[in-house]
Structures are given as C-alpha cells and as structure tokens.
Amino acid sequence: MASTDAAPPWLRTPDDANALAPKVWPERAHRDADGRLVLGGIPVTELAERFGTPLYVVDEADVRARAARMLAALQTAAASVGTSATVYYAGKAFLSGAIVRWVTEAGLGVDVCSGGELAIALAAGAEPARIGFHGNNKSVAEIERAVAAGVGTIVIDSEIEIERVADAAARAGLVQRVRLRVNSGVHASTHEFLATSHEDQKFGVSLDRAVELGTRIRSHPSLDFLGLHCHIGSQIFDSAGFAESAERLLAAHAELARVSPLPELNLGGGFGIAYTAADDPTPIEEIALGIAEAVATGCRVHGVPLPKLAFEPGRSVVGTAGVTLYTVGTVKPVPIEGGWRHYASVDGGMSDNLRTALYGAHYSARIASRESDAPPALFRIAGKHCESGDIVVDAEYLPHDVTPGDLLAVAATGAYCWSLANNYNHVPRPAVVAVRDGAARVIVRGETEADLLARDAGLDASDRSDAAEGADA
Ligand code: LLP
Secondary structure: OOOOOOOOOOOOOOOOOOOOOHHHOOOOOEEOOOOOEEEOOEEHHHHHHHHOOOEEEEEHHHHHHHHHHHHHHHHHHHHHOOOOEEEEEEHHHOOOHHHHHHHHHOOOEEEEOOHHHHHHHHHOOOOHHHEEEOOOOOOHHHHHHHHHHOOOEEEEOOHHHHHHHHHHHHHHOOOEEEEEEEEOOEEEEEOEEEEOOOOOOOOOEEHHHHHHHHHHHHOOOOEEEEEEEOOOOOOEOOOHHHHHHHHHHHHHHHHHHHHOOOOEEEOOOOEOOOOOOOOOOOOHHHHHHHHHHHHHHHHHHHOOOOOEEEEOOOHHHHHHHEEEEEEEEEEEEEEEOOEEEEEEEEOOOOOOOOHHHHHOOOOOEEEOOOOOOOOEEEEEEEOOOOOOOOEEEEEEEEEOOOOOOOEEEEEOOOOOOHHHOOOHHHOOOOOEEEEEOOEEEEEEOOOOHHHHHHOOHHHOHHHHHHHHHHHHO
C-alpha cells in the first residue's frame, strides 16, 4: 500500500492522483470523458496507437504561446524603463525545423551553439541576421561558416577567439557583429544564487578582463562590438541573480561605453519552469521587470545611456509544452524502510530523458490512458536500460493500480530531453510528434533498429571480407 515515509519532503500525497497540476502540463491538457489525457485535442491513446511509445509529444500552440509571452514580457519590461529587448530562442533546449519556424514566427531570433544547430536553424529558414552563435570552442570552420552565412552575432567566448573571428571576417571581407561573454561571478539556480569574484568554469572571460578584451575587439576593423554577454545559469526562479549580475556587468559596460557607444547588453537565458507542483517560478513578467529596473538603476549610477537588452530563453519556451508518453511493462513493489516503493518500468528511460540521471532532476507523471480510483502510492518510474540509475521519475504518487499496458505521461519534457537523447543500449531515439487542434504530425522521425544497424560499419559485408583477407595474410 501507499507509503509516504520514503517520499521526498517536497512531494505531497495528492488528493487525486489523476489530477493534472496546470503549471506542469501544456495549457490545454485535460482528461476526456473516458479519463484519457488529451494533448492538442487528441487522446494520447490515439497517439500511442498511431506512433508507438515512447513518444515525445509537443503542443504546438503551447510553444507558440510561450514564445510570444516571453517576447512580450521582456519587451514590455524593457520599454517600461525606456529601452528595447531582442529575444533569441536558445536552440540547445530543443531544436528542429518545426520549432525554428514556430519561434521565429512568434518574433524570436535563434541562438545556436554548434555547427549542427546552425545548420538546422539555417535549413529551417531562420533569418541569418537574427541568429546568435555561441560556444566555448567553436572551430575555425564553424566560425567561417557562421560569418559566411551572415549570422547576426557571434559571441566571443575567450581571448583566443577575438583573433579567430576577426580573421575569419577579414578573410570574408565582412564586418562581423560580436558580443563578449563575461563571467559576472554570479551563478544561479532556482531561487538561490552564489556570487563570487570569479567563476571556476569553462565559459566566457572573467569580469576583470572585460574592458581590456572589449577594447581589443574594438581594435579590429573586421569586428563590430555590440556589447557584453552573460548567462548565469539555468532553471532560475526569480530576478535576484540576474539583477546582481547586471549590476556587476554594468561597471565594465559603462567603462567601455564612455569610450564609444556600446549598444547592447545580453543577459542570457535561464528562466525556470515548474517540473513538479512544488516548483514555483516567479512569472516571467515580474522577473523581466526586476531585470529591467536593475539595468536602469545601474545605468543611472554609472551615468551611461541604457543599452538595448537581449535574452536567450530556451527551457521556458519549450519545457512545459512537451510530454513524453511511455507504456508500462512491469510493476514491482519493493519493500523499503517504512513501507513500499512501487517500481513501474517503462519502454524508454535514460536514452530519452537523461536529466534525472544526470542532474537528479524531478518530474511529474500521471497514468495517461485512464483515470483510476485506486488510492495513491509512491512510485518510481524506471527505464529499460541496464543501469540502476536509469530513472525517469524518481518519486511520484500514482494510483496504486498502475498496471502493465497503462500509458504513463511524464510532464515538462520539452526541454533538454530530446536534445540530450542518446542510443545507450542501442535503444532507438523516439519520434517527436507535434499536436495541434486535433491533428498530429511527426516533426522529428524516430529511429529504428535499421538506423542503428546502418551506421555500424563493422556489419558491412565489405568490412567483413577485408577483415577475413587481413586474417589470411
Ligand atoms: N544562453 C546560454 C549561453 C546558455 O548556455 C543557455 C543554456 C541558455 C541561453 C538557455 O538556458 P535556458 O533558458 O534553457 O535555461 N542541460 C541542462 C541545461 C543546460 C543549459 C545550458 N545552457 C538541463 O537539462 O537542465
């Protein structure tokens, strides 16, 4: 029976283990008269039948609405202090052709951090001038490609990169707009931030070199220096860390701006979402105002004009728009101190959602194919991989009668799940299906075992005959 003793302190026993906490599910997610979860107007049983499980489902209207809301919130806040804001969608959260179209149609630019992400954004028709290119180790070939494509901004991440980008632009006969990524010494996650004088991490340059390196950038005629950039972390719930970071950056910004105009300040992404009912991120409108006011105050203090602001949200655009569907294969109660923990094993796992194993992330889940009157019991949703850390949802109350064949839906898997997916144990990566107004379409094809076999050159007949000849020789 249900045990509450082993549950983590933040997890409450629900009154109704079928209920969908609005903040973790797509806005229009609901149950139909038969108790089935409905996403984008389609019962998930139909999705599972048509596309199989595991399956990533993305609510298109939800992504579009969240992208529009981020843009409106950040632009309104910027306007309230007398400036403007550009918003780039951070593609690392989840990038595909369809997603690029949805976010760009909502008015966002696209932030990419590898040649592959750049290729997808360009192939999907993102306007090059509205693409930002990041990365702590961009290859010269990647830089050249970005410059040639007319990428709007390249974020210089280290001293070495100043010359690399300047040379690539000079070779192409172009002037490249660039930012300089700086560590403000503020590292934030959820509602806490840590402020140190230096951050011990691979990204960016330290704040005390920002003026020197900014000046160096300005010395290159092939570079157009837009301003400083900072990203303080991810899954942040309020504006305090951003404000502290902006305050620190503005001292360097002001010093550079006094020499010649420095038009922009990019404060990165990192706005948090609710993964469980216990998460309570401050609404983006409030966070945005907090940030804009901190920047306005800093500029007044330093006596410099307000720069335009730029942001790069990823998770907050796509996170809660995504749901993963699984089929339960086995269920076993395991005796633990104080009661039982029920292990429900599903047909995916750490290959489609690495975040639980990698970060100890928490998720919410529900039986998706039906409702149940059974009392809630403490479940752990495990995957099918050969590893005990292969957990999808560490702790969740589900109706006690979860049974093989049930569909489980895990909420808020839209960000950093498909993008971190892998083929551990030769498990093919699932398809991504977009749902909207009662229609479903595949936006990323799932892998098959044939795809896995096709890439294994050692299975080639020619490779085997080579080996045989070698052995004979
Ligand atoms: N800008 C920069 C420079 C970044 O490094 C990141 C995320 C973002 C924007 C977008 O941050 P977001 O708004 O999505 O929080 N795999 C981890 C998150 C890694 C974030 C890396 N950088 C996770 O699954 O939690």
